[in-house]
Amino acid sequence: MAAASRRGRRRLWPVVIGVGVVLALVGYLAVRFIRSATSDACTAHGTDGTTVTLDLDQASHAATIAAVAHARGLPERAVTIALATAIQESKLRDLSYGDRDSLGLFQQRPSEGWGSPAQIRDPVYASGKFFDALVKVPDYVDLPVTVAAQDVQHSGYPEAYASHEATAATLADVLTGQEGPALTCTISGASKSGADAAQAGGGSGTDDAGAGRGGGTAGVVHEGGDGGGVAAAVRREFGRVPAAVPATGSSVSYPVTETATGWSLALWLVCHADALHAASVTFDNRRWSSGASDHGWTQISPASANSSTVAVNVSRPAVAAAP
Secondary structure (H helix, E strand, O other), X not given: OHHHHHHHHHHHHHHHHHHHHHHHHHHHHHHHHHHHOOOOEEEEEOOOOOEEEEOHHHHHHHHHHHHHHHHOOOOHHHHHHHHHHHHHHHOOOOOOOOOOOOEOOOOEXXXXXXXXXXXXXXXXHXXXXXXXXXXXXXOHHHOOHHHHHHHHHOOOOHHHHHHHHHHHHHHXXXXXXXXXXXXXXXXXXXXXXXXXXXXXXXXXXXXXXXXXXXXXXXXXXOOOOOOHHHHHHHHHHHOOOOOXXXXXXXXXEEEOOOHHHHHHHHHXXXXXXXXXXXXXXXXXXXXXXXXXXXXXXXXXXXXXXXOOEEEEEEOOOOEEOOO
16 A cells, blocks of 8 residues: 555656646746836827727837838828737837847848848838838739738748737828727826926827837937927938927927827827827917826816827937938
8 A cells, every 4th residue: 555655656757747847847937028018108099990009119110110111102002011010020029039030120131132120220211211122022912911022022921910000090090080089098107297397388289128128219318308309309210391490499390280190199209208208289279298197198188279189298318310
């Protein structure tokens, strides 16, 4: 009986060890998840009830892609194709590595003529090069996403782009301003004092993350400490339409004639608010404040006389891209 008992215990040891390994792995993954989890994120709400949540780094890159398309006058379909491609290639990260010499959001290769490594790691440049190639694809707006993307990328896995089409379409619809304040970002480390001061004044005024939480806006710190740094970043990514009213103090304003354009710019500003140190963004009688970012876009009451102006207030020197 004793011998049988010992044999039984010996047979149990592999089970016990196996269970222990599984529990340890579960514990490790749980810790990894807890450490990587953050309340800092941007969420886009689609018209069909779907939501897409990105961290601040991913959101800034998605907004940059949409902004570069805007600057070039490209349709929403181009944004969808570009976003689906970047999600597949890099998960919207400005990667410093990849297959062979592939780099950046779109995993473009210097050896294939996409540009220098430094250029490809610039999300604005990389997005522009992607669109340069995309517009040369005949009738790309009518092609399936995976076909159009493959004509640009020449990937070894051409069908993979299709799996991201729905997510990309939701983001493109929102980031091009078609759905109004359908995206908001939460920034837990923002200074409440700067945002509160802006509101008091009426508000008128890890994968390798590459350039960090700011997408293409990362670069030279504007020395003036006013809205000039924001204006430079907007001009570089979003283009020169709409044109900014000359920055005064810590604010810069953009009168717009089209609501969709206004919301596209307002959402771009919110997605880049962390890097730009934006205390608040105001448009169409709605305000987003970094110090109360968990409240999303709040209604302004009474209604502002400048509801057709996108206004951003900066709480401290803004990060601007080199010209």
